[in-house]
Amino acid sequence: MxxxxxxxxxxxxxxxxxxxxxxxxxxxxxxxxxxxxxxxxxxxxxxxxxxxxxxxxxxxxxxxxxxxxxxxxxxxxxxxxxxxxxxxxxxxxxxxxxxxxxxxxxxxxxxxxxxxxxxxxxxxxxxxxxxxxxxxxxxxxxxxxxxxxxxxxxxxxxxxxxxxxxxxxxxxxxxxxxxxxxxxxxxxxxxxxxxxxxxxxxxxxxxxxxxxxxxxxxxxxxxxxxxxxxxxxxxxxxxxxxxxxxxxxxxxxxxxxxxxxxxxxxxxxxxxxxxxxxxxxxxxxxxxxxxxxxxxxxxxxxxxxxxxxxxxxxxxxxxxxxxxxxxxxxxxxxxxxxxxxxxxxxxxxxxxxxxxxxxxxxxxxxxVPVTLLGSRDPILRLTCGWHGLGEAIDTIRRETGARYILTYDYQLNAELAWLLPDVPVVQANESQRYDFLGHDADALVGPGIVVTRDPIEQELAGLFGSAERIAVVPRRFRGVTIADYYIVRIDRPTATPLPQ
Known part of the structure; x- marks a missing residue:
């Protein structure tokens, strides 16, 4: 310089x-x-x-x-x-x-x-x-x-x-x-x-x-x-x-x-x-x-x-x-x-x-998700095992003659409704979330299945008159069980509003 x-x-x-x-x-x-x-x-x-x-x-x-x-x-x-x-x-x-x-x-x-x-x-x-x-x-x-x-x-x-x-x-x-x-x-x-x-x-x-x-x-x-x-x-x-x-x-x-x-x-x-x-x-x-x-x-x-x-x-x-x-x-x-x-x-x-x-x-x-953390891994919990779960639940639905699927969880409901577009899937406790799908009330009459994360068939029996657990389906990824889902069969005789 x-x-x-x-x-x-x-x-x-x-x-x-x-x-x-x-x-x-x-x-x-x-x-x-x-x-x-x-x-x-x-x-x-x-x-x-x-x-x-x-x-x-x-x-x-x-x-x-x-x-x-x-x-x-x-x-x-x-x-x-x-x-x-x-x-x-x-x-x-x-x-x-x-x-x-x-x-x-x-x-x-x-x-x-x-x-x-x-x-x-x-x-x-x-x-x-x-x-x-x-x-x-x-x-x-x-x-x-x-x-x-x-x-x-x-x-x-x-x-x-x-x-x-x-x-x-x-x-x-x-x-x-x-x-x-x-x-x-x-x-x-x-x-x-x-x-x-x-x-x-x-x-x-x-x-x-x-x-x-x-x-x-x-x-x-x-x-x-x-x-x-x-x-x-x-x-x-x-x-x-x-x-x-x-x-x-x-x-x-x-x-x-x-x-x-x-x-x-x-x-x-x-x-x-x-x-x-x-x-x-x-x-x-x-x-x-x-x-x-x-x-x-x-x-x-x-x-x-x-x-x-x-x-x-x-x-x-x-x-x-x-x-x-x-x-x-x-x-x-x-x-x-x-x-x-x-x-x-x-x-x-x-x-x-x-x-x-x-x-x-x-x-x-x-x-990843790798399986070291098991079901505690947030990526594993959010992204994995949904397709297998959807196929398993739909198989049970067809075998039992169920016409519809009810859930009490909007995230589970979203995945099942996306994976099974030809099946009425409704969140029973907040059905207004899915009003845009336009499910006819008559479609939710007769035999159906309820999918939940918890064993609540006694509560469901009080709501629907009868409820029978027919399966427990795991959501899995690489041998890790992310969550278990309880499948309960119900029968709705009339197109009344869904019980909350």
Whole structure:
């Protein structure tokens, strides 16, 4: 160095994916291919079978959730048949536009031009970002449209044309059609409008209100469906917030531990750092940090409150991960790549550690479940042995002349209804879950069988008048018994409502 000008920092190999666009793109593409491989080879979990049933009867609403996941599944099954890959095809491919939105949002929100590649890569290497877009659940479209909402809001900071206000509204409506927790993201954006001075002034113009109207118009098919069906979905999901509760703070620690694991520990650390005042320089100065803070902290406040009384399922905050990936990128771009301090060493380890977590989880889900943990293995319990169980139960049904199958477990019911599409399979204690299948009451008259995880034939005799246990069928995988199922024969003489 002869002129006193500062030299560019030397990039270390461990940081290459963070700093070099081709490597970042390559790793992102690899995660999409890995998702496709999982989608093709891993059997459907019960929730996926349930949503796949929805896709056979498209509607503007269902008992549990709004309809977007059914709309996502249907094109894949039309193209590839009712296979695991067919069910998961569109959710997996939605990783591509979701990644694009996160990439572009980071470019508009974070000061460093490298942030787009970093945020996109970080998102795809988190366990929740990867698996959330590898399985066919409502989280897949929710994550996609939350990323779209983040991108539209990021553009709105630099370009207040009406188009971007309307884009935020449309993305919000699509997210609400995916899962009602999108309302928390909408609330976060509403707080951001109050925090960003330029947006606050725009409240006197029609465009913020046009965005709200656009969201309601897009969401209106589900609102109309609910109005015509006794507000079924809204009542069910709203019950989570209105039910009586007791103070149980152990769920708070569980929630935090789950998110540290699902984000991977170092990504979680830098996401938190990126939202702290000390990292303000990493953000553009026009309200970018305030926007992401509002989008993250408003839903997080609700989850923390909920965790004081009940379990927060690990996937619930999945729609926050696009914004968290951007926050991670903001922090990572501020930490020097070649310094010798502890934070720089952690920065260098962020991508390798996340990649290691993801590689282990991917191999475990694909190659395993091994049988070392037996029925305690969650992957084994959710994915294995269903086809054999379905065949065994259908054989018993045909041999006994049973016309229908009743269950008392929506996951078991979903798997059997998916595997036996020509047989009426109904969850007796929540039959409204399966009203969309349109089973005629006359189809549930006469001899039938009840399949349960517990020996409850005495209770069934009290409900149905007579009940005879005729078999116990195990669900097995590689010699491991995952669960035993009790098969009880009943006879319903009239088409009266199913006893609860």
């Amino acid at each position: 002869t002129d006193g000008a500062p030299q560019a920092p030397v990039l270390r190999p461990a940081l290459a994916p963070l700093e070099r666009l081709p490597l970042a793109l390559g790793l992102v593409a690899l995660t999409v291919l890995a998702r496709l491989l999982l989608a093709a080879l891993v059997p459907l979990v019960p929730d996926e079978a349930y949503y796949a049933l929805w896709s056979t009867r498209l509607s503007a609403g269902y008992f549990d959730h709004p309809p977007m996941i059914a709309w996502f599944i249907r094109p894949g099954t039309m193209l590839l048949g009712e296979t695991p890959l067919g069910v998961r095809l569109v959710p997996v491919l939605s990783a591509l536009p979701a990644t694009f939105f996160i990439w572009r949002a980071a470019r508009h929100l974070v000061a460093d031009p490298r942030a787009g590649a970093i945020a996109a890569l970080v998102f795809n290497l988190t366990l929740l970002g990867f698996f959330g877009l590898a399985v066919a659940t409502p989280d897949a479209p929710l994550i996609l449209f939350s990323a779209a909402m983040l991108y539209a809001a990021a553009r709105l900071l630099d370009d207040e044309r009406p188009f971007w206000w309307l884009a935020v509204g449309v993305a919000t409506g699509l997210a609400l059609l995916s899962k009602y927790s999108a309302a928390l993201a909408a609330a976060g954006f509403g707080i951001a409008v109050l925090l960003v001075p330029a947006w606050r002034r725009r409240l006197l113009s029609p465009w913020p209100w046009a965005a709200l109207l656009a969201a309601l118009v897009v969401f209106s098919p589900n609102l109309i469906w609910n109005a015509l069906n006794g507000w079924a979905t809204i009542m069910k999901q709203g019950g989570r917030t209105t039910e009586a509760w007791q103070f149980q703070p152990q769920y708070l620690l569980e929630f935090l531990a789950a998110q540290i694991g699902l984000a991977t520990p170092l990504v979680f650390l830098f996401a938190v750092l990126g939202l702290l005042p000390g990292y303000r320089k990493g953000w553009r100065a026009n309200g970018a940090m305030r926007l992401v803070l509002a989008l993250v902290l408003v839903p997080t406040a609700y989850f923390l409150f909920h965790a004081l009384r009940s379990r927060v399922e690990g996937n619930w905050p999945g729609f926050l991960y696009p914004a968290l990936a951007v926050a991670t990128a903001a922090a990572l771009t501020l930490v020097p790549a070649d310094a010798g301090n502890r934070l720089s060493r952690l920065r260098r380890a962020t991508i390798p550690v996340a990649l290691g977590f993801l590689a282990f989880a991917f191999i475990y889900a694909l190659v």
